[in-house]
Amino acid sequence: MIRFIIVAGWASFFIFHIVKHAAPGLGLTERNAFATALAANLGRTYVYNLQRTSSAKHQRIGECTISFQRNENGFELETIVHLDDLALLAPGITLIPSLSEKSSRQMHVSMTELLDTKHRLVGLKGSGNILGLEATGEGIVTEAGFTGTYTMDDGTPTAFVRPDIKSDVSNGNDFAVTLPPGLIPGDRFTSRMVSPDFTSLKLNAVTAIYTVEPHESVTTVAGHLSLLRVLMQVDNRTVATLWCDNNGTVFRSRQQDGMELALITIREIGGKILWPRAISFAP
Numbered sequence: 001m002i003r004f005i006i007v008a009g010w011a012s013f014f015i016f017h018i019v020k021h022a023a024p025g026l027g028l029t030e031r032n033a034f035a036t037a038l039a040a041n042l043g044r045t046y047v048y049n050l051q052r053t054s055s056a057k058h059q060r061i062g063e064c065t066i067s068f069q070r071n072e073n074g075f076e077l078e079t080i081v082h083l084d085d086l087a088l089l090a091p092g093i094t095l096i097p098s099l100s101e102k103s104s105r106q107m108h109v110s111m112t113e114l115l116d117t118k119h120r121l122v123g124l125k126g127s128g129n130i131l132g133l134e135a136t137g138e139g140i141v142t143e144a145g146f147t148g149t150y151t152m153d154d155g156t157p158t159a160f161v162r163p164d165i166k167s168d169v170s171n172g173n174d175f176a177v178t179l180p181p182g183l184i185p186g187d188r189f190t191s192r193m194v195s196p197d198f199t200s201l202k203l204n205a206v207t208a209i210y211t212v213e214p215h216e217s218v219t220t221v222a223g224h225l226s227l228l229r230v231l232m233q234v235d236n237r238t239v240a241t242l243w244c245d246n247n248g249t250v251f252r253s254r255q256q257d258g259m260e261l262a263l264i265t266i267r268e269i270g271g272k273i274l275w276p277r278a279i280s281f282a283p
Contacts, residue, residue, distance in 0.1 A: 189210050
């Protein structure tokens with residue numbers, strides 16, 4: 001049971017943002033604007049509250065921080081996820097004696113995606129503390145696929161190979177901090193996404209269809225903003241709703257199970273706060 005939770009958690013953050021934009025035979029618009037979105041967000045850090053929403057109430061679960069910056073070989077995107085108490089997501093784990101204390105049920109993981117100068121994914125590395133156990137991992141991505149190793153608390157490296165994840169993938173998913181800029185109501189586009197299946201502990205490729213709906217008034221830490229509502233569907237089922245501005249910045253992302261990310265800060269890396277501030281975010 002413990003190892004299942006750890007491996008599932010590791011898989012979840014390790015492939016958190018791997019996506020390939022495509023429109024294979026669906027007659028939809030291809031919106032591969034990753035390079036544009038990356039350029040617009042270089043040097044910025046986005047901080048989101050992780051929360052569960054029910055009956056108009058928000059229960060904080062943790063925090064997600066995503067940063068974009070250059071490195072000597074191209075670019076890197078760092079994602080840090082902290083969960084305050086895994087029992088908020090899986091109440092049954094409190095029955096495990098070693099997890100009776102809240103401090104033992106925290107999870108803190110970080111992942112860095114490495115991209116070359118053409119914005120192609122070339123590597124991933126990450127580390128984390130999940131239920132008190134340490135995990136590390138890294139891999140490279142080439143035209144032959146995604147290969148690497150991960151190590152759990154026992155220190156024994158475990159190799160993995162995913163030939164279907166290649167160097168032409170780009171970044172983003174339903175937790176993405178940006179969508180393509182310039183969206184208007186009525187737009188539809190697709191994304192090819194790698195998603196974890198926790199029942200089999202495997203990664204599966206799915207095609208997500210995004211439909212842009214009219215602006216809605218959304219409550220944020222800066223007050224009410226007029227944001228585009230974007231539905232994300234997989235296999236004809238709505239799996240997430242996102243609210244973004246005309247630049248594609250996602251201020252809120254809500255999954256069908258009530259899990260939600262709410263933007264609380266945009267700042268320069270190691271510098272000043274860029275948002276919220278006293279300016280208008282007109283649609």
